[in-house]
Amino acid sequence: MSTPTDWAGLRAPSLAEIEALADAAFAALPEEFRHLCAGVRIHVDDFPDEETLTEMDCATEFDLLGLFRGVGLAQSGEVATGQMPNAVWLYRRPLLDYWAEHDESLGHLVTHVLVHEIGHHFGLSDDDMAEIEAAADAITDG
Known part of the structure; x- marks a missing residue:
């Protein structure tokens, strides 16, 4: 069990630290999945912007943990000019808020949100995403 002094010097992870967790989570995904993700960019911001909050009908800036933006492979053919x-955007402050209220590691949460948002890119089912996430967890836990 940890003591108060174990926590005294700790601080919330920065944007760069969350980005490093996301990079590690992405690296742990199955190789064939990563290969298919070529060109998908991962961004980390503290919160979604106002336009996104309005578009997604969010009541507060803490309602959205991540978001895929673009044309998913399930819908697209050719990439349009412009x-x-x-x-994929991951939102640091909502992630940290969720993490504080649940019993899972921050790395697992970042992996879960990343897989879920990238899964939208491929039009994957929840079962497909759970399998990919389990494979990533086996690598990082193992």
């Missing part, structure tokens, strides 16, 4: 690259 189209922004496919990207």
